């Protein structure tokens with residue numbers, strides 16, 4: 001499709017509204033809009049090739065199939081050092097992630113976790129062992145060991161980009177959500193890495209590790225210390241969970257406020273749902289939790 005030049009800015013703006021920013025992942029779109037998307041996205045890509053933020057943020061969503069875990073790579077590629085962070089790395093996929101980081105010429109600065117995971121071992125310890133200089137990050141409330149502890153309201157900077165920390169307890173007592181910054185030059189729309197607090201059309205279970213349905217409901221619905229948590233973020237905010245068991249990759253605040261099967265209910269109904277999920281205990285919980293409380297490995301192997 002060849003577009004008249006004067007139409008391209010308008011088409012690009014329409015595509016920017018339809019397309020998950022910086023993501024190659026499809027979201028759930030009404031059929032007519034979905035049919036329009038490829039052409040609009042192509043036009044937008046051509047038009048916005050020189051745009052600042054689009055070129056600053058490199059973003060990859062990576063998947064580990066055994067635990068259905070998403071790891072997220074974000075980097076500021078406009079900074080000469082290309083500093084990068086990994087959110088929720090998994091031990092089994094550390095080599096894949098390191099190869100990608102190497103191929104893309106990035107400098108990994110932080111290996112961050114949204115919480116102490118129960119279903120897989122974090123890749124943080126291995127990353128630190130294989131790439132000295134990488135710092136581990138987790139919330140103070142998690143009770144885990146790390147190089148850098150974060151609290152609600154803190155910021156994690158990498159180059160000229162930053163992530164804000166939101167305390168979103170309820171799946172575990174120490175869960176946090178990392179949200180891209182709200183300032184000029186930061187990605188737009190914003191992106192929230194929700195860990196297991198919010199899953200697409202669902203949410204994390206609340207039956208161990210200090211979990212609480214009451215707290216989880218508040219974490220998703222409220223504002224804390226003048227900061228929007230999840231549902232109170234701008235409605236076009238892209239939501240990236242730590243897991244998906246149904247093949248979804250990304251959602252938005254607008255979609256989850258409308259369609260989340262658990263969190264759209266009133267609090268009492270929500271608590272009833274959560275108390276009756278009847279999920280099996282994660283297979284790896286007895287190994288994963290103790291390991292994740294110390295970065296994922298008890299004794300880091302010597303530098304490779």
Ligand SMILES: N[C@@H](CCC(=O)N[C@@H](CSS)C(=O)NCC(=O)O)C(=O)O
Pocket residue numbers: 067117118119196202203204205206243245277279280281282283284
């Ligand atoms: N089958 C998996 C565990 C699946 C599970 O319990 N997932 C957790 C997040 S990881 S602790 C969860 O909160 N699920 C919510 C849901 O509705 O599925 C295994 O055996 O490891």
